[in-house]
Structure formats: C-alpha cells, structure tokens
Amino acid sequence: MAHAVKFERRASSSATEAAIAAISALIGDRLTLSQAVRDLHGRDESFHPSHAPDAVAFAKSTEEVSAIVKICAEHGVPIIPFGTGTSLEGHVAALEGGITVDVSQMNEVLRVSPDDMDVTVQAGVTRKQLNEYIRDTGLFFPIDPGADASLGGMSATRASGTNAVRYGTMRENVLALTVVLADGRIIRTSKRARKSSAGYDLTRLFVGSEGTLGIITEVTVRLYGQPEAVSAAVVAFESIEGAVRTCIETIQSGIPVARVELLDDIQMHAINLYSKLDYKVAPTLFFEFHGTDASVAEQAERVRDLAEGNGGGEFVWATKPEDRTKLWSARHSAYYAGLALRPGCKGMATDVCVPISRLVDCISETKDDLKQSPIQATLVGHVGDGNFHLCFLLNPDDPAEIAEAERLHERLVLRAISMDGTCTGEHGVGYGKMQFLAAEHGEAVAVMRQIKKALDPDNILNPGKIVRP
Structure with missing residues (x-):
C-alpha cells in the first residue's frame, strides 16, 4: 500500500496563484483557501495520508466545471474531482498540488422517466438522496457501496456493493455520462437507449477512470422496480469454507439472491459489540431475498437446504423493515x-x-x-x-x-x-x-497510458492515479 508515496508539485506558485485568482473571479466565495477545508479535501476514508490541494472550488454546473478546467489547463495546474470523500485508495489526494473541484453542490435530480426506468442526475447527488427523491415512483436505485457516496464518484470508481450479485455494478447501470475533458470540452457519452453499437463505448471508458480522463458532471442510471416482498436472514456456519461453499452453490443453482455477505468470526464479534447485537460469533452469511411472497419463500427454502449441507445453523430472519435496516446498518458499520x-x-x-x-x-x-x-x-x-x-x-x-x-x-x-x-x-x-496493475494487466497498462496521453496530454486530471504517463 502506497501510504508513503511522495510526489513533486506540478505548477509553479505563480501559475497556481494566477489560476486561483481567475477561478475566484468566476465563482467568488465558492473558491476557498481555508486550510481546514483543503485538508478535508485532501483525504478520503483510506489509510493513506492527506495531500491537501492549494484551493477548493465548489462548482454548481457543468459549465462552471468546464470554465474551471480551462483556467487550470491554461496555467498547467492539476485538477482533482471530489464528491463525498468516501473513496478508499487515495483517489482525492492532491499529490501534485492543484485545485480540487468539489461537485457536492451539483446535487439536482435533472430528469426522472418512470416509463423508461431511468434517471439523470448531477454528479453530486448521493444514492440516498436519489432513492428518497424517487421513492413514490415505485422505483429504486440498487447500487449500495455502504457509504452515502455521490453518483459521480460511484461512476468514477466503478463502485458496487452489497446488491451487486443481483443488480450488477455501476458498469452495468450507467447508461450515459456528461463529462468535462482536460481542455474544458463538454461531451455526452451516449443517449438513453438501453443498447447501442454506434462507435466506441465512451461511457464504459469513463466509468472507473477515477477522474484521470475527465470530470463527470451528470449521470444517467438505470432504475428498478421496488420488490413486492423482501426478507433477510442470518446464518452461522461451523467453518468459513462451509459458508463460502454455500454462497457458491447458491449462485451456481441460479437462485436470484439480492445480497449475500460473508463476515468472519472476528468481524461478527466486532459488530455484536459495536451494534449491540447478539449473533453467534462464527463465520456468518447475511442474505436478502427480493421478489413476490412466493418467490422469496422459495428462494429462502432452497438456500436453507444448501446451508444445512455445508454446516450452516439456524436461519435468523429479519422480515420487518426496521429489523432489516438494523441488520444492514450493522453490516455497513463493519469498518x-x-x-x-x-x-x-x-x-x-x-x-x-x-x-x-x-x-x-x-x-x-x-x-x-x-x-x-x-x-x-x-x-x-x-x-x-x-x-x-x-x-x-x-x-x-x-x-x-x-x-x-x-x-x-x-x-x-x-x-x-x-x-x-x-x-x-x-x-x-x-x-x-x-x-x-502490471501484474494484473501486463502490456495492457501501456494501452491505458496511451489513452491517458490522448485525452489528457498535459496530465492535469488527477495526476498520480491509476497510471503514470
């Protein structure tokens, strides 16, 4: 883990000061030099130390982001996008100084289409905010990384979470993006059609690019119907191998579980103490089933049979909404x-x-x-x-x-x-x-560098992340 990595500053102090002055003239007091705010924006939820930017700009629109990027490009000053700061590998650290562009004030739901089951939001909208906004439509957005992350940040990091086994990750659920490129150009990566074979798949290119290829300012995502019935269960196992085998057999059997989470004995001990629960201290699976009353009952029965064959104990059920909330809050508080x-x-x-x-x-x-x-x-x-x-x-x-x-x-x-x-x-x-990356991707890393060079030739977009040109 690269907690001790050090980088040199990119831009001269005069270039940085000129960029700050120009951005301040553009957005006024939404540009701050406060040390406390800069420190907050230089770290995420990870172990990695803080690398504070020289200033933080709070943007309110795609056009403002574009203008800020143009100023930074003119002066050769790095730009670091920031959503809610919940990332886990130092994504928001200003390793070479520069300007952090905070999109948290870009928090409008721009369009909801219940018939098409999709929605377009500004990048600062968080997943909880979105689900609260669309609650009365009978739809929901299922990607749940635990933290109340922004949709822009979730797209940039290709986030997933507890529901991914059934609903997929951000890669499968982002339909289109609005992105500001390194020279300030604004592009939309796709229309809202559920499939297309027209040209390169730019949406997938920017999903997971971690702000190194462009700054995501708007996101269009799939929505899903709220299930008729939801039930959750907790089951402890004699061994961690038995718990994992149960999970594998569940997937191989085609049982459409919505969530299946593993916690080892140490983690179970921790959440019992922290969340004031009394589950058995043993390797444990948390399940959640979505569907009709009949399908949920069938899914649960089939999984219970698989668990019994692998040393699983009694199923402890959580069917009331408040009980499920308590269960999954405990899981999300595991850290x-x-x-x-x-x-x-x-x-x-x-x-x-x-x-x-x-x-x-x-x-x-x-x-x-x-x-x-x-x-x-x-x-x-x-x-x-x-x-x-x-x-x-x-x-x-x-x-x-x-x-x-x-x-x-x-x-x-x-x-x-x-x-x-x-x-x-x-x-x-x-x-x-x-x-x-080299161990995993080999020569493909060189192709990633070529893409980075093509879209960000001066390496001003979140430098020091993913690949070094």
Whole structure:
C-alpha cells in the first residue's frame, strides 16, 4: 500500500496563484483557501495520508466545471474531482498540488422517466438522496457501496456493493455520462437507449477512470422496480469454507439472491459489540431475498437446504423493515466496528475479487496467513460475485505493524491475481494499488497510458492515479 508515496508539485506558485485568482473571479466565495477545508479535501476514508490541494472550488454546473478546467489547463495546474470523500485508495489526494473541484453542490435530480426506468442526475447527488427523491415512483436505485457516496464518484470508481450479485455494478447501470475533458470540452457519452453499437463505448471508458480522463458532471442510471416482498436472514456456519461453499452453490443453482455477505468470526464479534447485537460469533452469511411472497419463500427454502449441507445453523430472519435496516446498518458499520476492537488504531482496508470457483481457496489461504500473523484483521465479503475485503487494525505509529500489513496485503493481491482475479473488485486503484496493475494487466497498462496521453496530454486530471504517463 502506497501510504508513503511522495510526489513533486506540478505548477509553479505563480501559475497556481494566477489560476486561483481567475477561478475566484468566476465563482467568488465558492473558491476557498481555508486550510481546514483543503485538508478535508485532501483525504478520503483510506489509510493513506492527506495531500491537501492549494484551493477548493465548489462548482454548481457543468459549465462552471468546464470554465474551471480551462483556467487550470491554461496555467498547467492539476485538477482533482471530489464528491463525498468516501473513496478508499487515495483517489482525492492532491499529490501534485492543484485545485480540487468539489461537485457536492451539483446535487439536482435533472430528469426522472418512470416509463423508461431511468434517471439523470448531477454528479453530486448521493444514492440516498436519489432513492428518497424517487421513492413514490415505485422505483429504486440498487447500487449500495455502504457509504452515502455521490453518483459521480460511484461512476468514477466503478463502485458496487452489497446488491451487486443481483443488480450488477455501476458498469452495468450507467447508461450515459456528461463529462468535462482536460481542455474544458463538454461531451455526452451516449443517449438513453438501453443498447447501442454506434462507435466506441465512451461511457464504459469513463466509468472507473477515477477522474484521470475527465470530470463527470451528470449521470444517467438505470432504475428498478421496488420488490413486492423482501426478507433477510442470518446464518452461522461451523467453518468459513462451509459458508463460502454455500454462497457458491447458491449462485451456481441460479437462485436470484439480492445480497449475500460473508463476515468472519472476528468481524461478527466486532459488530455484536459495536451494534449491540447478539449473533453467534462464527463465520456468518447475511442474505436478502427480493421478489413476490412466493418467490422469496422459495428462494429462502432452497438456500436453507444448501446451508444445512455445508454446516450452516439456524436461519435468523429479519422480515420487518426496521429489523432489516438494523441488520444492514450493522453490516455497513463493519469498518467502524472493527476499529472499535482496538481503540486508537487505524484501518488499512483492501479488497480483491476472484472467480467464485476459486473463492474458497483464496479466502482459506488468506485466513491461514492471518492466523500466523501478529496483527489483527477483519474479513467481510460480497461473496456472491467473488469479492472480499480485509481491514488490518494497526497502530499507525508502529512501522513494524505497517510493514507486516503491507506484506500480507501483497500476498493477498498476488494470490488473487494468480487465481485469474483482480487487485481490486470495487475500491479502485487510486495511487494505493498502482503497483499491482502490471501484474494484473501486463502490456495492457501501456494501452491505458496511451489513452491517458490522448485525452489528457498535459496530465492535469488527477495526476498520480491509476497510471503514470
């Protein structure tokens, strides 16, 4: 993990001052030099240290973003997009100084089409805000990374989360984007048609580009009908292998579960203490089923049979909305629950994803590593699509602990890649995982550099992330 990476400033102080003066003339007091605000915008939820920008500009429209980008391009000043700051690999760090463009005030829902089951929003709209806005339409937006992230940031990092096993990730659910390019041009990547074979798929190019190819200012996404019936269940297992096998067999059987989450025994202990629950301290699966009353009952019965065959215990049901909310709030608080196990620690979070046929091997070997290590870590996973996370609980002032976590992290990532998996299933690359791209993609990294050079020849868009030109 690249927590100690250092970069040199890009622009001269005079160029930066000139850009700041021009942007201030454009947007007035929505440009701030406050140290506290700059520090806030130089860090995300990750272990990586803060790299504050020289100024923060709060944009309110695509046209303002375009104007700001043109000013920065003229002066050679880096630009770092910022949504809510919930990313996990240093995506928002101003590694070379520059101007952070905060889109949180671009928070309007621009258009809802219930008949087409899609919606267009400004990039600063958050997933909870969107679902509250469309609640009365009978539709919902299912991508749930846990944090109340912005739709622009979720698109930029190709986010997913607990519902991905049924509804997919941002890659599958973004229909079109409005993007400001490095020279200030504004483009729309696609129309709203559900399929097209017209030209290069620019939407998919910018989804996951982490602000290195353009700044996303508007997003059009798919919506889904709210299910008639929803039921959730918790089941503990004798072994983590039995829990993972149950998940794999569920997917292979074609059972359309909406969510299936794995928590190891350490994580279950943590959330019991943090969320005041009393679940069994053992490897555990959280399930959620969507559909009609009959289909939900059928799904649950089939999964229960699979779980019993793999050492699963009694299903503990949560059918009332308030009980489900309590259950999934506990799951989404897993990171903070882990930190509470060791007061004063910091969490070094990471994730990998492998084909589900290799999931048992990958998790088992990872748990073996952890048993032999002096540092503690929690494990959770969106195991329905082969994705799981570790959070190392570290003393940030102990170099030995940090070195050990980095050793285990590297072993985890290279293990996943050797199993035809990926160094990151949903956290993204930022600058924290850049060193693993060559191992995963080989010569394709050179193609990524060519794309970056073509769209951002002066490397002013979020420099130091994903690839270095």
